[in-house]
Amino acid sequence: MIEINPLVIFFASIFTNNMILSNFLGMCSFIAVSSEIKTSLSLGQAVTFVLATTSVLNYLVYHLILVPLGLEYLRFIVFIIVIAAFVQLVEMIIERYFESLYYSLGIFLPLITVNCAILGVSLFMIIRDYDLIQSFAFGVGSGLGWTLAIVAMAGIRKKIMGAKIPKGLEGAGITLIITGIMALAFLGFSGIVQIQ
C-alpha cells in the first residue's frame, strides 16, 4: 500500500486528476447530456453516488474474493457485473420508495452502467493499490470532479447558444474545444496536490 492521505486523493481527484479533463473518462455522456444545467447536475449526483458505492464494493469483491482465489484476470467481467447489478438494484429501490427522486434521477441510472468513468475508477484503484478508505475517497472525489466539469460545461454551452460557431464545429466539435480550454484552466491546479 502506498501511504497517501485519503484527503489528498479526494482533492486531487476533483481538481488535478479530474476524470474528464485529465483521464478522458465519461466523455460520452459528458458530450450528450451537458446541454442543460439541471439535468447535468442530476446526472452528476447519480454518478457520484454510484462511484462512491461501487468503488467500495469492487474493492471488497476484488480483495476478498478474486485475490484469494487467484482470479484477478477476471476483474473486468466481475466489475462490470457488480456495477450493472448495483445500478439495477438502486433503480429498483428508488423507484419503489423515493418516487420523486426516481423521476429526477431514475432515467439516468441505466446510462451510468456504460459510463467509462465508473469502470475507470475501479480499475485505477486496483492499479494504484489503494486501500479501502483511499478507494472511497477516490470514488467520491472523482464523482464530484466529474459533476463539477459537466455542470460547468452545461453553463458554458448555455452562454454560447446564440454565438456564431463555424458550421462544422457545431455540437460535439465545439464542446470538445471548450473542454480543451477547460482542461487548460484546470492545469493551473496541478501545483496544489499531485497523485501518481
Place this chain on the structure above:
Amino acid sequence: MKEVMRVVKAGIYKDNPVFRQILGICSSLAVTNLLTNSFVMGVGLMFVTAFSSFTVSLIRVFTPKHIRMMVQTLIISAYVIMLDIFLKAYFPSMSKALGPYVGLIITNCIIMGRAEAFAQNNKPFISFIDGLMMGVGYTIVLMAVAFVRELLGFGSLFGIQILGDGWVNWTLMIMPPGAFFMIGIVIWASSRLFPKEDQEKGGAKV
C-alpha cells in the same frame, strides 16, 4: 460483395465511429500522445469489435431480447480479457503504458453500438467485417491525432526523432488539452471533407 464494400466505406468514413458518430472517444484519447500506443490500442479495438460482433451475430437467434445487453457485455468482456492477457504476456511494457485503458475498451461505446445496431440483425460474416472496419476507421482517426501530437509534442514519430535539435517541444500537445483540441479539429476538418449526405441520423450520440 457489394454489401462488403458498403460496410467498408461506412466504417472508414461515411459512418466513422469517431468523427461521425462521436462514439468511443472516452476510453482512448488518453493513449494518443504516442503513435505506438495508439496503434496497439487501435489493433486491440479492431480485434475486440470484430470478434464480439461476430459472436453476437452468431448467437443472435438464441439470445432472449430482454437480456441481450447483458449477454453482449459479457461477450465483449471475454474478448477484452483475452486481449489483456495477451498484451501482458507478450508486450508487458505496452500493457503497463496503456494501463487501465485496455480494460476500458469494454465500456467503449463503439463495440456495444455495433453489436446493438448491426450485429443483432445481420449475418455473422458481414458483422465481422463491419466490426473490423469500424475498428479500422477508429484506428485511422486515433493515428491521425497521435501523429500530430507526437510530432509536435516530442518531435518524434513512433519513437524515432524526426525534428532536429532546434525544435522546441510543444508540451501542451502531450497534455490532455492537446488531445481535446486535436479531436475537435479532426471533427471540424472531417465535416468539411465528407459532408453529411442525409442530415441528422439522430440517436447516434450515447
